[in-house]
Amino acid sequence: MTGTLKFVQGNEACVEGALYAGLQFFAGYPITPSTEIAETLASKLPQIGGKFIQMEDEIASMCAIIGASLTGSKSMTATSGPGFSLMQEALGYAIMAEIPCVIANVQRGGPSTGLPTKVAQGDVMQARWGTHGDHAIVVLTASNNQDVFNITIEAFNVAETYRTPVILLFDEVVAHMRERLTVPEKNEIPLVERLQTSVKEGVDYHPYLPREDGRLPMSDFGGVHRYNVTGLYHDMWGFPTATPAIVDGLIHHLTDKIRNNVHVITKFKEYYLEDSSTVLISYGSAARSALHHVLNRRKRGENIGLIELQTLWPFHGELIREKCKNARLIVVVEMNLGQLYRQVKMAVDRPERVFLANRVDGVFITPTDIKNMLRLIQGRGV
Amino acid sequence: MAIKDWIRERFFPHIWCPGCGHGMVLNALLHTFESLGISKNEIVMVSGIGCSSRISGYVDVHTLHTIHGRALAFATGVKMSRPDLNVIVPMGDGDALAIGGNHFIHSARRNININAIVMNNRVYGMTGGQYSPLSGYGTLATTAPFINIDHAFDISRLSMAAGATFVARTTTYHTKQMSELFKEAILHEGFSVVEVLTQCPTYFGRKNKAGNAVEMIKSFKNNTTQIGSKAKEQNPDLIERGIFLQKDLPEYSREYDKVIERAKTKKR
Ligand SMILES: Cc1ncc(C[n+]2csc(CCOP(=O)(O)OP(=O)(O)O)c2C)c(N)n1
Numbered sequence: 224m225t226g227t228l229k230f231v232q233g234n235e236a237c238v239e240g241a242l243y244a245g246l247q248f249f250a251g252y253p254i255t256p257s258t259e260i261a262e263t264l265a266s267k268l269p270q271i272g273g274k275f276i277q278m279e280d281e282i283a284s285m286c287a288i289i290g291a292s293l294t295g296s297k298s299m300t301a302t303s304g305p306g307f308s309l310m311q312e313a314l315g316y317a318i319m320a321e322i323p324c325v326i327a328n329v330q331r332g333g334p335s336t337g338l339p340t341k342v343a344q345g346d347v348m349q350a351r352w353g354t355h356g357d358h359a360i361v362v363l364t365a366s367n368n369q370d371v372f373n374i375t376i377e378a379f380n381v382a383e384t385y386r387t388p389v390i391l392l393f394d395e396v397v398a399h400m401r402e403r404l405t406v407p408e409k410n411e412i413p414l415v416e417r418l419q420t421s422v423k424e425g426v427d428y429h430p431y432l433p434r435e436d437g438r439l440p441m442s443d444f445g446g447v448h449r450y451n452v453t454g455l456y457h458d459m460w461g462f463p464t465a466t467p468a469i470v471d472g473l474i475h476h477l478t479d480k481i482r483n484n485v486h487v488i489t490k491f492k493e494y495y496l497e498d499s500s501t502v503l504i505s506y507g508s509a510a511r512s513a514l515h516h517v518l519n520r521r522k523r524g525e526n527i528g529l530i531e532l533q534t535l536w537p538f539h540g541e542l543i544r545e546k547c548k549n550a551r552l553i554v555v556v557e558m559n560l561g562q563l564y565r566q567v568k569m570a571v572d573r574p575e576r577v578f579l580a581n582r583v584d585g586v587f588i589t590p591t592d593i594k595n596m597l598r599l600i601q602g603r604g605v
Numbered sequence: 606m607a608i609k610d611w612i613r614e615r616f617f618p619h620i621w622c623p624g625c626g627h628g629m630v631l632n633a634l635l636h637t638f639e640s641l642g643i644s645k646n647e648i649v650m651v652s653g654i655g656c657s658s659r660i661s662g663y664v665d666v667h668t669l670h671t672i673h674g675r676a677l678a679f680a681t682g683v684k685m686s687r688p689d690l691n692v693i694v695p696m697g698d699g700d701a702l703a704i705g706g707n708h709f710i711h712s713a714r715r716n717i718n719i720n721a722i723v724m725n726n727r728v729y730g731m732t733g734g735q736y737s738p739l740s741g742y743g744t745l746a747t748t749a750p751f752i753n754i755d756h757a758f759d760i761s762r763l764s765m766a767a768g769a770t771f772v773a774r775t776t777t778y779h780t781k782q783m784s785e786l787f788k789e790a791i792l793h794e795g796f797s798v799v800e801v802l803t804q805c806p807t808y809f810g811r812k813n814k815a816g817n818a819v820e821m822i823k824s825f826k827n828n829t830t831q832i833g834s835k836a837k838e839q840n841p842d843l844i845e846r847g848i849f850l851q852k853d854l855p856e857y858s859r860e861y862d863k864v865i866e867r868a869k870t871k872k873r
């Protein structure tokens with residue numbers, strides 16, 4: 224990979240990724256530990272003719288990026304726990320109205336104001352189910368700056384491909400850690416641009432009639448096609464309806480377009496799974512310690528491996544079951560009370576093999592923590 | 606173009622009750638569009654949730670029907686991204702000033718070129734007649750079955766204090782004035798607020814024994830007066846109609862060009 228070498232924080236790596244992906248509009252409200260994303264974009268976006276606006280709150284920020292996206296601008300916001308809670312209603316709107324946009328939630332300790340400056344991974348389920356009603360959502364994460372950069376680009380690509388909001392679920396450690404980042408040359412990483420309708424002016428355009436492949440070609444607001452966008456159940460013109468067959472069709476379209484592509488959307492990394500009797504499953508900054516532990520134990524000849532998930536939702540249960548089928552012990556390493564752990568337990572055969580190694584006290588989980596917890600799980604004492 | 610060419614006939618009949626004032630606002634707005642001679646493709650209507658907010662769906666422009674109270678925030682995204690478009694935001698009194706009150710004052714403060722229309726029927730129509738921040742002291746509502754002890758906002762004074770640069774009021778009795786004010790507001794460069802006193806005969810009317818739709822409309826003739834009229838001096842209780850404020854101040858989405866210019870030359 225050729226490109227520019229930088230030494231940056233995770234939050235700045237996210238900004239670099241967003242700009243690489245073609246971000247044009249950002250709306251946000253300051254909150255630790257995500258604030259550097261807003262601050263950096265306040266400086267960088269206008270330099271390339273993009274727009275940055277600090278809104279009156281996170282609700283407004285989420286709404287503003289949806290409005291901007293409808294006019295054709297790639298848009299994002301960034302926040303943390305309390306702000307992410309405020310965004311939930313508008314997030315559901317973006318799902319229902321199928322508006323591409325990206326939301327970075329840099330997790331901190333919760334609930335409530337919680338631990339503003341400390342690390343946690345407690346928003347995994349909120350990212351999945353925070354907004355009301357049945358729905359599908361894409362949630363991506365990463366454990367180091369290069370991956371934060373790449374996954375942010377991926378978030379924009381997925382948002383455009385499936386016309387859906389995509390959540391970047393980072394955490395305080397990844398966001399504030401300084402590391403090397405190589406920003407590749409333009410065109411090195413493929414970008415997905417908005418699929419525009421080929422329907423000509425004056426011909427009846429159906430904004431909500433999916434193509435055979437499930438994708439919805441768009442027409443930007445301000446363009447030649449005028450249509451209605453709503454958060455109510457709607458027909459192919461975007462007009463509100465409660466006709467049962469249309470409602471049923473739409474809820475299935477909204478969930479199927481993500482579910483049916485779980486194998487395409489899912490990104491993960493695997494280390495030494497071939498011969499591993501112990502498999503760790505982790506994500507975000509916790510996966511750094513998990514990997515560290517795996518490398519340590521490998522040096523001592525232990526058959527231990529790691530799956531690092533970068534796509535948390537949709538959750539690829541089949542993949543996890545397959546990858547873990549020969550493991551005697553499966554240990555989910557995360558900084559919450561077992562949010563992904565429960566998901567893994569449901570996915571695998573013989574769920575009694577699945578254990579949790581976690582920390583929820585605002586302190587980063589270390590390789591030593593993991594080592595000690597594994598010894599306890601294996602009944603060997605610390 | 607004929608007025609009916611501005612309408613999406615496919616979406617009729619509309620959802621409003623017979624005698625509801627919201628249809629009269631729609632009619633006045635269509636006349637405004639017709640008289641302005643702007644193209645449909647240049648207009649974006651953004652609305653929230655409420656009987657009033659349904660107005661956007663019926664008009665053949667770009668229409669964004671959003672969530673309760675947040676229309677101005679969505680509209681801000683549209684306007685910042687495409688400053689060349691005319692962005693019009695019709696809202697109910699609850700939508701604009703209860704749940705959406707924060708977005709309302711901040712949009713006014715920025716002086717972003719968005720035309721806010723507040724369809725003030727002094728009630729939550731869509732949810733069945735609860736009191737709104739515009740119902741006023743002493744009124745009745747399903748959630749104020751004995752007496753409403755909440756005081757009402759004065760939308761014009763609030764808008765002016767918050768920084769709006771065009772502020773006006775009219776009623777559904779004064780449909781010609783309504784069209785004219787809409788026109789002035791759309792031509793104005795900056796955040797404009799036009800409050801329209803309108804009737805909800807189904808809930809506010811019935812609960813407060815304000816009469817049927819016709820009687821409610823007539824009451825707007827009797828309890829309002831043109832700004833600065835003699836009648837107001839004699840009867841201070843009369844509600845004033847007309848333009849309260851119209852001033853030129855830098856507009857937000859254009860001001861951002863300055864940010865871009867400075868950013869590009871790295872000037873602080
Ligand atoms: C977050 C949220 N809270 C409550 C509601 C329920 N709700 C829908 S419309 C409305 C009030 C509408 O009143 P107003 O804005 O005055 O419009 P009107 O119907 O009177 O025209 C309420 C409370 C909602 N849709 N969303």
Ligand code: SF4
Pocket residue numbers: 620621622624625626627656657726730731804805806807808
């Ligand atoms: S309930 Fe009131 S505001 Fe709603 S449509 Fe009926 S009359 Fe109009």
Ligand SMILES: [Mg+2]
Pocket residue numbers: 655697698699724725726727728729730737
């Ligand atoms: Mg109302």
